[in-house]
Amino acid sequence: MSKLKIERIGGLAGFGSQNSRLRSVGEINMDDLSEKDKKTVEDLFASQGKVEKNLSMDAFRYRISRMTPEGMESVEDSEEKIPSAIKQTIKDQII
């Protein structure tokens, strides 16, 4: 069972930046996603580095990470490309 670690970053408040006290994190098992959402996630990892950057200013981005035999793999993309089931896992907090 592959676990996805989710982090919401950026936004007007700068969530998740190096010195920020704001974190927005969550996790979900890949098996708990619908087939459609699983495909979206696989497509995100497959298109890493080739996706068109979203030009919205102050918009959130999402970082999705998973463990592979080669080590931890992460991908970042804009909020509108992330399945709602994944977005619903995150919780904003002050650390």
Next chain:
Amino acid sequence: MILMKTEKITLGHQNCDCHCFIIPAKILKKFSLDKNLSAEERKAFSSAARFENEWRKARDVKSLVSMSAQTILPSGLAPGPASPPAIAVFDCKHHNTLPGVSISNPSSSSDQTCKRACNETTSVASFYQSVFGRNSIDNAGMAMLSSIHYSVKYNNAFWNGGQMTYGDGDGNIFIDFTKGNDVIAHELTHGVTQYTLGLSYQNEAGGLNESISDVFGSMFRQWQGSQNVTQADWLIGKDIMGPGAITRGFSCLRDMSNPAASHCLSPQPTQYSQYHNGMDPHESSGIPNFAFYKAATTLGGNSWTIAGQIWYHAVTQFGPSPNMTMKQFADRTRKVAGSLFLSQKSVKVAVDNAWKAVGL
């Protein structure tokens, strides 16, 4: 009418599963062919798909024409008398679809968020017009659109290239984002930057992009409060802090007078030597923010009288420069300070020293 229709059948993630900022045309087209929807609904989606496509084209053309005109027209050409730009507010009703449902007479709405978004946006337009002679976001009278009540307990506000959008906050870390007058000016200024310097949103240009929004956001807050540089709080996001943040000693997102301060939810670097590529723009913006603060406080009086004019000219009078570095922007403000305030050498010295203080 189209918007009302999409609202009625709830085009949120329940149907399209994407939490769109703006519904992609391909999704609209898909719904327009969906046999599970009524003929009337399919027709509405078909119309919406066409509208979406044309809207995007119109936005891109308008942006291009406006930016081209600024490079062609003689510098210093004063714009003609302008009527105030149209201000419109839309209610997302806690969905993720933009722009949402149009609100009639937003300035007199019983919804305080709507009223505030309308009135503060009007005030920012007035600030840009009266202080800088700028006619709206594009300097050509562009309508100013705002969407409120975006998503559920949404801890953010953003500019999507065509409009402002505000979340209500989760009520703990943040409250309603329209409560920050600097937040509203910050988002709107992203539009001004888009139509002028056209800065990208990564590396040094990204940090400059964010800084320009913070600088004009703070400047607007000071102008609205009739504050001079010593009376100003120089805080970004003070009025959107929620009880959970305040009780833990956080009073703002960022502090332009002390970017690394511990009372900031997102402390920032103060020296260019701390910068590295890949840094979040909301972090690297601390460097030019601190330079503006130092220049403005050295010059004294109201920030918008001298320092603000220099920054505004540096942003608006030289055409697009998407990958501008902080050093290039610093040098431009030095040059503008010398030319705009030719007889006051102390102005150029103050600007020069401000940038040197942050290592630029």
